[in-house]
Amino acid sequence: MDKKVEVLAPAGNLPSLRAAVDNGADAVYFGFRNATNARNFEGLNFSLSDAEAGIAYAHRHGVKANVVLNTFPQADDPGLWYRTVDQTAALGADAIIMANLALLDYCRTHHPHLPIHLSVQASASNAPAINFYQRHFAIQRVILPRVLTVAEIRSLKDRTDVDLEVFAFGGLCVMAEGRCYLSSFATGVSPNVEGVCSPARAVHFENSGERLKTRLGEILIAEYGPKEDAAYPTICKGRFEANGQVYHTMEEPGSLNILEMLPEVIESGVVSLKIEGRQRTKSYVATVTRVLRQAVDAYYESPGTFQAKGKWIRELNATSEGATHTLGTYEQGWQ
Ligand code: SF4
Structure with a gap:
């Protein structure tokens, strides 16, 4: 069997990062406390010293730490975005998550050893687009927009060498992400x-x-x-x-939850299952990471007999928007 799929958890602050690590995440992702990431909320995100402490904590526990730089440089201070690429490389992060072409080019040229994960903000959902980014910027991984079915992901896997990361749990965005007005x-x-x-x-x-x-x-x-x-x-x-x-008319206000289709999603060839929600609480991060960890481990123990436990679904529903869940477009057709 291929390498075990990764459980990737969000961190809006240091306590959430530690909760993710302590509850079984294989990797965490976080952004800096400024406009360089798309979850730029008051009171959320990491200072430079938080980032140093967070990466050190993750690495001490054998967990990867990815930095999010997924917004687009603004005309009044594009330098902030370039400095953040340099900072991320200097911190020893395991990957940088980006979408902007100029930043991708800068990172590839100045920090060739820093792995790039193409952000969902790039809306790359077909093989020619993904392979274009690989050819020009050597991206290692693409985070797929939440608009593909499992069959489409499987067919994509056959047409690209780039690793595929998909959303497994959390808020749904139903448009071509980064392109919604x-x-x-x-x-x-x-x-x-x-x-x-x-x-x-x-x-x-x-x-x-x-x-x-x-x-x-x-x-x-x-x-x-x-x-x-x-x-x-x-x-x-x-x-x-x-x-x-x-x-x-467009989408139900429930959370995406792939547990009922976990075998199909893993077997489609993805390398990482991402939990959405850097803006959510430490308790949300702890619960969702723990449940997804248990479910992934249960799948690998016995792939042929895996079934999502009622207890897991109830625990996840308690953290969900509207206390309900959906399989989103992994299965659903449009109305
Ligand atoms: S309004 Fe909906 S589709 Fe648009 S960005 Fe927000 S979540 Fe995505």
């Missing part, structure tokens, strides 16, 4: 510089009698009855009217 339309700002596509300052919750309305900017995203759990308003997961019906 839905939230920019609603909020007037780019997710690339705001850290997220539904920034808190654009989110509104309104009580209207017994009902609760959620809005992003001026746009009504959903209306909930008294017994319904309200999801954080993300425009692609809103309930809108289409053809006389009100429903989730």
Whole structure:
């Protein structure tokens, strides 16, 4: 059997990184406390000394540490992005996660020994695109957008030598990632510089009698009855009217959870299973990492008889958006 698939966990701060390592992650990923990563939230992310401590902790436990630099240089200070590439190389990170062509070129030229993982922000989801990045920038791995079926991933594997990383758990982004203007339309700002596509300052919750309305900017995203759990308003997961019906027209507000298809996903040839959620709590990181670790180990113990345990699903649902989960596009067809 091929090398065991990697469990890759998010870290929004040092305590989360330690929680990921302590709960069985094979690798962790984190970004710096500035605009160079797409989860640029107040109070989140790593200073230089945090990064040094985090990488040292991970390495002491035989865990890899990848640095995220997945936004695009802004015209007023592109130097920050280049300095971050240099910093990441100097820190001895195991990989740098990037999408911008100029940064890819800079990294390959100035730090040829630093492995590059092509960020999902590059939206590379077909073999010619992935092979282009490999040819020009020697990328070692691509993080696939959450828009492919397992059959498509399997066929991609046959047509590229680049390692494939896929999302296994967490929030879903249903568009060609890095190319979605839905939230920019609603909020007037780019997710690339705001850290997220539904920034808190654009989110509104309104009580209207017994009902609760959620809005992003001026746009009504959903209306909930008294017994319904309200999801954080993300425009692609809103309930809108289409053809006389009100429903989730683009995507349900549940979390992606591949446990029920874990054998198929592993056997498609991917090298890494990524947990989304650098903005989530330490407890989320600990729970999801532990459950995914147990599930992956159970699969390798007996690939032919693997079954997702009810206990795992319940534990993961308790951390999920809307307390529900979906297999996303790994299985689902579009409406
Ligand atoms: S609005 Fe939805 S599709 Fe667009 S970036 Fe956010 S999660 Fe992705």
